[in-house]
Amino acid sequence: MVVIGGGISGLSCASMxxxxxxxxxxxxxxxxxxxxxxxRRTHEGEVVADLGAPCFGAVDPVFIEEIERWIGSGSCARWDGAGGAFVGVPTMDAIVDRMAQDVDVRSGCRVERVFRHDGAWVVEVERRDGARMTERCERIVLATHPREAARLIGEHSDTISSMLGSVETRCVWVLMMRINDPLEGLPAMVDAGEVGDDSEEIIARIIRDDHKPGRVCETDSSMLVIHAREDWSAANRELDRVEAQRVLTQHTRSLVSSMLGHDLDDQRIGDVQVHRWGSAHPVEGLPQQCETDDDASIVVCGDAFGWKGLSLGVQSAWLSGRAAAMRLIETTK
Ligand SMILES: Cc1cc2nc3c(=O)[nH]c(=O)nc-3n(C[C@H](O)[C@H](O)[C@H](O)COP(=O)(O)OP(=O)(O)OC[C@H]3O[C@@H](n4cnc5c(N)ncnc54)[C@H](O)[C@@H]3O)c2cc1C
Incomplete structure (x- = not known):
């Protein structure tokens, strides 16, 4: 069996x-x-900061049980500073690494095309080094974002691909900023809307990556991750990266200065990096936990599934991957 996509949903499915x-x-x-x-890591492998989900919540009892196992293994902890949300330890990707343990996982492998041939699926892959390879398998799990899954399914199932193609996603600009100051008094998670500064029209939240449990941090500096608002990110989707970095840096400085009650000196701003997540969250997802074709030879999962009126992010992705695995296990026996 081949699982395409090694995010939370794909790995939840593969590990099960x-x-x-x-x-x-x-x-x-x-x-x-x-x-x-x-x-995000440097080329030398040093941790910069968590670039995607900074933490996650859980309300589903089965997911909570799994988190307890992650906590027991030391790969997850409760972050009291962020209202008791959970984080990977020492970094968010510790959770995916744990799920990937003992599973045959290949990164740097982009699936270009899948098609049926002689009663099996053929998966065409382009590796990061440019080499091409094909895999044959009986069944496929698509755990990519919905539009990519729609592209890959294509004509195999018009119904599933048009359903997936209808899922809209939102983009989010993210800034990572090292500040050569301990920023004493700046809380672990700042909701910009509660500060009362004009920057709240651009910035949604500031996360202190250096305050997460298990982080090794220097005492004289801070690592901030700033998420821009979704409406601002959508309106500025095509903004040049240099300009996005400039605008977000300027507004973060203003917001942090308002909170500290004194100007944050420009010279204290260290390494800054910007990233645009083209599809950060689904605008509106699908109610079912996963989707399959008639003979369950292809199963689709991800955080767009199990929609309950809002995106439950990591929890939705994990539950959807699990549901996909259960569907495959049932139909294999
Ligand atoms: C900025 C930001 C903030 C967030 N904040 C939170 C939060 O506070 N709480 C929360 O619960 N969630 C949050 N989330 C959402 C959470 O990160 C996601 O819901 C979850 O990680 C989605 O997992 P997934 O497996 O469904 O998809 P993904 O993580 O997107 O995994 C899909 C995988 O498929 C791979 N892929 C795609 N196409 C191909 C292809 N053709 N071939 C091979 N591989 C392919 C990709 O490389 C990727 O690894 C946030 C996300 C972002 C971006």
């Missing part, structure tokens, strides 16, 4: 299939697995 004795391989196009639950 693996535990059930099903031979599974995960292919992911990224440098590392994790998708939107990833941690």
């Amino acid at each position: 299939l693996h535990r059930s004795g099903i031979n599974v391989r995960v292919l992911d196009q990224g440098y590392r697995i994790g998708g939107r639950c990833t941690t």
Whole structure:
């Protein structure tokens, strides 16, 4: 079995299939697995900050049980500073690394095309080094974002691909900023709307990556991750990266200065990086936990599934991957 996509949903599915004795391989196009639950590192491997989900909540009892196992293994902790949300330890991607343990996972493998041939699926892959390879398998799990899953399914199922193609997603600009100051008094998570500064029209939240449990941090500096508002990100989707970085840096400085009650000196701003998540969150998802074609030879999962009126992010992705695995296990016996 091949799982396309090594984010939370793909790995939740693959780890459950693996535990059930099903031979599974995960292919992911990224440098590392994790998708939107990833941690930015330098070329030398040093941690910069969590670039996607900064933390996550849980309300589903089955997911809470799983989190307890993650906590027991040391790969997750409750972050009291962020209202008791959960984080990966020492970084968010520790969770995906744990799920990937013992599973055959290949990063740097972009799936270009899938098609049926002689009663099997053929998966065409382009590796990061430019090499091409094909895999044959009986069944496929698509755990990419919905539009990519729609592209890959294509004509195999017009119904599923048009349903997936209708899921709109929102973009989010993210800034990572090192400040050579401990920023004493700046809380772990700042909701910009509560500060009363004009920057709240651009910035949604500031997260102190250096305050997360298990982080190794220097005492004289701080690491902030800033999420721009979704409406501002959508309106400025095509903004030049240099300009996006300039605007977000300026507004973060203003917001942090308002909170500290004194100007944050420009010279204290260290390394700054910007990233645009083209599809950060679904605008409105699908109510079912996953989707399959008639003979369950292809199963689609991800955080757009299990929609309950809002995006439950990591929890939705994990539950959807699990539901996909259960569907495959049921129909394999
Ligand atoms: C800025 C930001 C903030 C967030 N904040 C929160 C939060 O506070 N709480 C919360 O719960 N959630 C949050 N989320 C959402 C959470 O990160 C996602 O819901 C979850 O990680 C989605 O997992 P997934 O497996 O469904 O998709 P993804 O993580 O997107 O995984 C899809 C994977 O498929 C791979 N892929 C795509 N196309 C191909 C292809 N053709 N071939 C091979 N591989 C492919 C990608 O590389 C990726 O790894 C946030 C996300 C972002 C971006």
